[in-house]
Amino acid sequence: MSSVPSSPLAAPAAAAYDPDARLSALAWLRANLFSSVWQSLLTLAVAFVLIRFFWFVLDWGVVNAVFYTTDPDVCRAATGACWAVIAEKHRPMLFGLYPYDEHWRLVLMMAIYLGTVVLSLWPRCWNLRFLVPLWIVSSLSIGVLMFGGVLGLRYVPTSEWGGLPLTMLLFTGTVLIGMPVAVLLALGRRAPLPVARGVSVVFIEALRGVPLITILFVAVNVFPLFLPAGVEVNKLLRITVGIAIFFACYQAEVIRGGLQAIPRGQYEAAASLSLSYWQTTRRIILPQALRISLPAITNHIIAAMKNTSFVIIIGLFDILTATTAVMQDPLWRKFYIEAYLFVAAVYLFFGYALSLYARQVEKWIASGRI
C-alpha cells in the first residue's frame, strides 16, 4: 500500500493483488466451489438451475426467436421470442406521441444531449469557460429541435413530447434543479440560524414522508391553484420541478451526512483565515462533503432516473408509458415481454453507465485527480 500515493479523502483501499494468493485454477475451484460435500452439492444445484435457465434463454431468445418480420403471424407461429416487435414498434416506443415525420429531430436531440452530457462528465472539460457556453448552445438547440416553430420546423407542444427524449429531459431537469436545492436544504438543516433549521427539517421530513405520486398529484392538480388567476406554468415543467424537489429532499439528507463528517477544525482553520460563512461553505466545506457522500449521491441520482417512470401515473408519455400504450395493439400485444425487456434494458444500460462513471469518479478522487 505504501508505494501508492496516498490521497486526500480516500477510504482505505481494498487489499491489492497478492502474489502469495495466486492459486492454480484447480485450487481456485476447490476453494470457491467444492470446499466441502455440502458446498459441492450447492454448487451443482445452482449450476443445474443456471444451465437450465441459460438453455431456456438461448432456446427462447435466440434459437427459436424471430428477429425480423413485419407480420405478427410469423411471430405467433414461432415458439421463441419475437424481437421483431421492437423493430416494428421501436419508433412509438422510443419517441411516444411526437409527430412521426419529425422523429429525426429527436434523434438529433438525443445525439446532442448525450454528447453534451459525456463532455460534461469528462474532467478535462471541467472548465466553466467551456461548460457554460456548451450547455447554453446545446440547451438552445435542443429547445429549437423539440419545440420547433422556427427555422421552418413544425411547432410541437410539450403535450406531444414523449419517449426516451422525454425521460432524458425529466432526468436532467430533476438533477439540475434538484442538486442545488438539495445543497441549500442540507446547509439549511445545519445552519447556525434556528429558523432556517426548522424550515429545512419540516420541509425535508414532510416530503420524504409521502410517496412521489402524491407530489406529482400536487404538481398537476394543486399547483395551478397556488398561482394567481391567468398565470399558468407548463405541466411538464411543473412535473419536473415536483420530481426534482422530491429528489432534493433525499439528496439533502445524504449531503447532510457528508457535512457532519467534516471535522470542526476545518471550520476553525477557515475562521482563522477570516473566510466568511459562504466562502467557508463553498471553498472548504462543500467540496469535502460532496466528495465524502459521493457514493450515496450517485445512488440517489440513479434512483432519480428510475423515478422518472412515475410520470406514467399522470399520463406523460415517457418511454414506459409509450411502450405500455403501444402494447395495446391487438396484433402485437402478445409480445409484451419482449417489449418490456427492451425498456428494462434501456434503464439497466443507463443505470449501469452511471454507476460505472461514479466508480471512476471515486477513483479520481482517491488518486487526488479531482
Added chain:
Amino acid sequence: MTDANPGLRGKRPRRSPKDILYSESFRTAVYQIALAAAVALLGFYLYQNVVENLARQNIATGFGFLEQVSQFEIGETLIAYSARDTYGRALAVGLMNTLSVSAAGIVVATVIGFSVGIARVSSNWLLQRLATAYVEIVRNIPVILQVIFWAAVIRNLPAPRQAVELWGLGFLSNRGLTFAMPSAHAAHLWMLAALGAGIALAILASHKAKRHREATGRYIDMLWPCVGLIVGLPLLVWLGFGAPHEISFPERRGFNFAGGATISPEFVALMTGISLYSSGFIAEIVRAGIQATPRGQVEAARSIALRPRFILRYVVLPQALRVIVPPLTSQYVSLIKNSSIAVVIGYPDLVNIGNTVMNQTGQAVEAIAVMMLVYLIVSLATSLLMNLYNRLVAIKER
C-alpha cells in the same frame, strides 16, 4: 440559558447604535426574522390564491365530502362496502388494501431479501455471483416497470380452464392466484388467540429463565419450550375443537373456480413487483449487516468457549441488528410508499381511491391532503420507533 448561569452576569460593554448594527446577535436575529417573514408571506400568498381560485371555480372546500355518498364500487374490499357508502368509508377501504398488500409485500421481500443477502456473502462463488446478479437487476429496473410487467404476465396467463396447476394445491390464471384453504371454522379464531397467548407466554417464560440464570447461574434452555408454547397451544385448541381438517380445494368450474381462496391479479402483480424490487435493497442491507461483525469477534467468542448458539445470540446478532434494523425499517416504509403505484394497474389502494374521489368531487387539495397525511403518519411513526430503538441500542453500548 437561565439567569443561574454566571456567565451572563458579567458586565456588558456599552454599545453605540453602529455597534449594534454590526453585532452578530443582531444580524442573526434580522436574518431569522426575515426568513420567517418570507416563509409566512409566501404561505399566506399561496393560501390566498388557493382560496380565490377555488371560489372562482366553484369548488367546495373542507372535509364535508367525506360524509357524502361515493356512488362507485370497489373491486376488492376487506370491509363491507358498497356504492351507497361514503367517500370516507371508500378511503378506509383503500387504506386497508394498502396495508394488506404492503404487509404481504413486506413478508415476501424480507424472506427473499434475507436469503439473497446471505447468499451474497456465501463462500460459494457461483451462488454469490447469482445473488449479486439478482440484486443488480432487481434494484435497477424501475419498480413501476416491474409492477406493470407482472400485471401483463398475469393478464396473459391462460383463463381458468387452462390454468397453470400448482402441485394440486392451487391455480395460477388470469383471475389471479387461487389456492386451497381450510374451510372456515370457529376454531380458527380461537387458534389465533391461542397463538397470541403462546407468544406472550413464551416471552414471559424466557424472561423468567433469564432471571433465574442471572440469580443462580444455571442455564435453562428455553428454545424448545418456547417453540412448544407457540406451536403447541394453537395445536391443542385445534384438537379441542375436534381437529376440523376439512380443506376447501379449488376446482375449475365453468369459466371460473369454485372453492379455495383467490387473490386478485392486481394484488399478485403489485405485491410481486414491489416486493421483488425491495428484496434487492434488503439483500444489500443484510449483506452489510453480516459483514459488520468482524471475524475476530466470532473467534474471540469461541476462545472463551461460548456455545455456537450463544455466539449468535450475544455476539453476532446484536452487532448485525444494529446495522440492519434502521435501514431495514426505512426500506419497509419505502415499500409501503411504493404500493401507491397501485393506480397504474388498477388495484384499489388508498391513492387509487383517493384519485377517484379527487376526480369526482374536484376537491384535489383535501383529497391529496388525506393521502399525504396517512403516509406521513406511517413514516413519522416508523422513524419515531427507530429513534427509540437507536436510543435503546446506544444505552446498551455503555
Added chain:
Amino acid sequence: MTQSAKPGPSADPVIRMSHVSKWYGHFQVLHDVSLDVRKGERVVVCGPSGSGKSTLIRCINRLEVHQSGQIFVKGLEMTDNVKNIDTIRRHIGMVFQNFNLFPHLTVLENLTLGPMLTRQMKKSAAEDLAMHFLRKVRIPEQSGKYPLQLSGGQQQRVAIARSLCMEPEIMLFDEPTSALDPEMIKEVLDTMIELAESGMTMIVVTHEMGFARTVADNVVFMADGRKVESGPPEEFFGNPREERTRAFLDQILKH
C-alpha cells in the same frame, strides 16, 4: 539558536486581556485571566492538560467567546461586532495541534486561498507569496502535493506557512508539536524559532520547555483556568514562586 538574537519587545501592548472569564455551562474554564502582550513579544503558555490554555488563546481570535472581561487586539475590542472580528482575525494567524489543513486542496491552494479570498490578491501574486513562505519553511518542492501526502512535520510547516500568507502581526500556536513524532518536532520548532527571530509577536501553548527557555520573553503558567504565575524564563524556571508551578516543572522536566 542563541538568546543573543532576540530583538527586544516594544512597549505598547498589541493584545490586552483584562479579567477574562469564560464558562462552559456551569463549568468555569477561565477565571479572571489578565495578560498583556507587547509587539514583538514571545509568550509561552504552559500548564497541565485541561487547564484552559487552548481556551485562553482561542478567545483571542474568537474561536471561543468569552463572557466577561475585555480583550483588545491592536486597540480594537473583541465583541460580537462582526467587523471587528474580521479585522482582528486578519491580524492574527493561528496554528493548530492537528494542523487543520484543507485536505481537498493542494499545498499551494491551501496557502493562496486566504490571500485571494480575504485580501483580494491576484492569483499570481498570491502564488508568489505562497512560494516565498514555503521556501521559508523549507518545503517549496511540496507545493503540488495534497496535505495527507506529507509527513506530520511537513504538514505543520505548511500550516505555519498558510498562516503567514495572511501576513499577520500576531501568531497563535496551540500545541503545534504535540501531534508529531519526536523526530519531526525539531523541524517545526526550528521554523518557529526563525519566526521568533524575525520579530513576530507570538503566543505559544507548548510543553517544549527548551523552546520556552530559548525563545520566550514571558512564560505563563496556567492551572484550573487560572493564571497561576508568569515571568521571564530565567526567573520562571530558576525560581518559581508557586508550589503548583514547581510541581508541574518537576514533573515535566523529569521526562
